[in-house]
Amino acid sequence: MVELAKIITRESEKLEKFLKESGSPMPSFDIDGPANFPSLPESMKKAREELLRATKDLEYLVTGPTEKVRWMAWDFNDHLSLRAVYHYQIAKSFPVNETATFAQIAEKVGLDEVNLRRFLRHAMTNYIFKEVSPNVVGHTAASKALAEDPKMNDWVGFCLEDMWDSACQTIPAIKQYPAANEPTQTGFCKANQTTDVEPMFVTMGKSPLRAKRFGGAMASLTGGEGYEPAYLLANYDWASLDAASGTLVDVGGSHGFICTALAAQYPNMKFVVQDLPKTVSSAPALPESLACRVTYQAHDFFTPQPVKGADIYFFRWILHNQADKYAIKMLQQLVPALKKGAKVVINDHCLREPGEESAWDEKIMRTMDLVMLMLLNAQERTEEEFRELFAKVDARFRFVGVTRPEGCRMSIVEAVWEGEDYGDEVN
Ligand SMILES: C[S@@+](CC[C@H](N)C(=O)[O-])C[C@H]1O[C@@H](n2cnc3c(N)ncnc32)[C@H](O)[C@@H]1O
Numbered sequence: 001m002v003e004l005a006k007i008i009t010r011e012s013e014k015l016e017k018f019l020k021e022s023g024s025p026m027p028s029f030d031i032d033g034p035a036n037f038p039s040l041p042e043s044m045k046k047a048r049e050e051l052l053r054a055t056k057d058l059e060y061l062v063t064g065p066t067e068k069v070r071w072m073a074w075d076f077n078d079h080l081s082l083r084a085v086y087h088y089q090i091a092k093s094f095p096v097n098e099t100a101t102f103a104q105i106a107e108k109v110g111l112d113e114v115n116l117r118r119f120l121r122h123a124m125t126n127y128i129f130k131e132v133s134p135n136v137v138g139h140t141a142a143s144k145a146l147a148e149d150p151k152m153n154d155w156v157g158f159c160l161e162d163m164w165d166s167a168c169q170t171i172p173a174i175k176q177y178p179a180a181n182e183p184t185q186t187g188f189c190k191a192n193q194t195t196d197v198e199p200m201f202v203t204m205g206k207s208p209l210r211a212k213r214f215g216g217a218m219a220s221l222t223g224g225e226g227y228e229p230a231y232l233l234a235n236y237d238w239a240s241l242d243a244a245s246g247t248l249v250d251v252g253g254s255h256g257f258i259c260t261a262l263a264a265q266y267p268n269m270k271f272v273v274q275d276l277p278k279t280v281s282s283a284p285a286l287p288e289s290l291a292c293r294v295t296y297q298a299h300d301f302f303t304p305q306p307v308k309g310a311d312i313y314f315f316r317w318i319l320h321n322q323a324d325k326y327a328i329k330m331l332q333q334l335v336p337a338l339k340k341g342a343k344v345v346i347n348d349h350c351l352r353e354p355g356e357e358s359a360w361d362e363k364i365m366r367t368m369d370l371v372m373l374m375l376l377n378a379q380e381r382t383e384e385e386f387r388e389l390f391a392k393v394d395a396r397f398r399f400v401g402v403t404r405p406e407g408c409r410m411s412i413v414e415a416v417w418e419g420e421d422y423g424d425e426v427n
Contacts, residue, residue, distance in 0.1 A: 245268040249305070
């Protein structure tokens with residue numbers, strides 16, 4: 001315990017010194033505290049990781065395994081109080097710089113005072129709101145983030161209103177369908193009474209509220225620490241593609257924010273962003289300077305790839321949404337369009353061996369793997385699993401390998417087409 005405490009002291013001193021010297025705000029529970037831990041250079045990120053690991057380990061040791069697991073088993077009550085905060089939009093029920101009584105908040109959100117108080121007093125144990133004087137509630141840095149960051153609020157809503165019930169139904173779904181490889185036989189489908197009817201994306205798309213919430217949640221996740229597109233932009237040889245005025249097809253590219261970021265930096269590259277018709281039609285208009293090089297195309301990636309002869313077919317956050325049999329089917333749709341030397345570039349998690357990640361990253365990536373199971377019967381993959389996947393798609397692919405930018409949780413997985421030249425020209 002003392003060894004861990006020494007690590008905690010050493011690493012927090014390093015961090016605090018850096019924050020002071022760089023003029024960054026100090027972390028605080030209070031409303032004036034920063035919504036995020038200040039951004040750090042790589043050397044300082046290590047200190048933060050080490051501090052998080054040592055703090056977690058020490059807390060575990062001091063609690064003891066039986067007590068720890070006993071109370072871990074009812075951590076879902078943290079989700080219950082947070083779900084109430086989300087559901088009744090309590091963070092927005094009074095201005096962030098003001099206070100309100102339980103009675104005033106209850107009236108504003110339409111929940112009885114007794115239940116509102118018990119939900120909020122529980123949320124306060126997680127630093128969400130505080131009771132500044134008896135029965136008077138004030139904001140904290142966390143409740144302020146919920147009030148002021150709509151994407152973060154959407155993330156909380158998606159996790160608790162859409163995902164939580166899916167988690168509860170995941171084991172019943174696996175018991176009923178042990179192969180767990182159909183997107184219509186998931187915990188999500190069971191929770192939504194859509195088993196054997198439709199996959200999650202279709203269900204979510206039918207409700208404007210859920211679709212919007214999902215969009216915001218994804219933006220919150222993918223804009224978060226370790227997922228910034230800047231890593232992808234800085235860690236692949238886009239310059240060669242640009243020099244050759246090459247074409248990139250962003251398959252399942254949503255509204256094309258990766259392509260527009262690349263287009264802004266590389267003036268000669270051309271881009272086709274493909275997604276389902278509804279997504280493509282709701283893409284925001286691009287400025288003139290980009291519109292001539294970034295085009296949108298409605299395309300179902302389970303049907304033959306319409307753009308022949310592109311240099312790169314790019315998949316970001318797509319493969320992990322598919323069980324192997326569907327990932328194989330999806331990638332096989334590319335083959336009749338590929339020119340010799342065409343690259344398939346996948347930007348996704350790539351799982352390492354247990355213990356090779358920081359504790360923080362390991363938890364997030366293993367959790368994402370469970371989330372893929374509960375929502376889609378899909379999975380995160382290791383390098384070996386990606387290699388085997390390409391071998392099954394077509395033996396004429398050469399698997400190049402996996403790179404992972406320092407500080408980023410996502411990897412860049414690459415394979416090259418070495419079969420016949422099917423792609424005559426970019427169309
Ligand atoms: C997790 S999002 C990833 C979006 C984007 N690539 C990114 O990096 O944020 C998955 C995307 O796949 C799209 N999608 C789902 N099924 C599809 C299909 N059959 N054909 C084409 N796109 C599809 C969804 O509309 C969504 O935009």
